[in-house]
Amino acid sequence: MSERTTEAADSATPTPPVVRRVDARHRYEILVDGEHAGLTAYRDRDDQRVFFHTEIDDAHAGQGLAAVLVEQALTDVRGAGLRIVPVCPYVAKFLTKHQEFADITDPVTPEVLTWLDARLKR
Template sequence: MTEQAATSPVVRRVDARHRYEILVDEQRAGLTAYRDREDRRVFFHTEVDEAYAGQGLASILVEQALADVRASGMRIVPVCPYVAKFLKRHEEFADITDPVTPEVLEWLDGQLKR
């Protein structure tokens, strides 16, 4: 009996749900959520399901999401701690990253109704 190799993870943007999802074998394994404010994509939450932990999926997800932001001509605001940590290790996105400000946090709270 031979085992079938797992397919490479696929990242897709789901605009209707304001997030990017990472799929493994067509199953959603994680997501990074955002809201758009003018020309800025404000990332506020990233998660990977426990069943997929330890496989580096969060890094793949965030890297591809940020590359998509760059390709769309937008800027990044890293409210999400994981995205902020990723950006410290990946300076290639520094030119399109804006700081998290109290104004952005207040706006995000209004968007999320919290």
């Protein structure tokens, strides 16, 4: 088999993206072929995981990776017995379309925003 044929076969079966929680950096990261493609950042407040920022690198934009990232992050939150607070506009929008997380979602309140600002020193 020639090199060119091998490359074509590899591109026909792309590796699915991998989402991992990186507690030391307070975020979930999504990797595509082992390369960092984006993140959703959080801080924990009691039994709540407060999501405040989501981004996908330009090189990976338009591939639906943000939805994969956020869905797996929220599934992990459920598994950990925590609740979701969607300060991040993308996470909030995702939740309007994915009611399966409504039972573990708390509203964004002024108190949460003040707490988050203090945590992030902004």
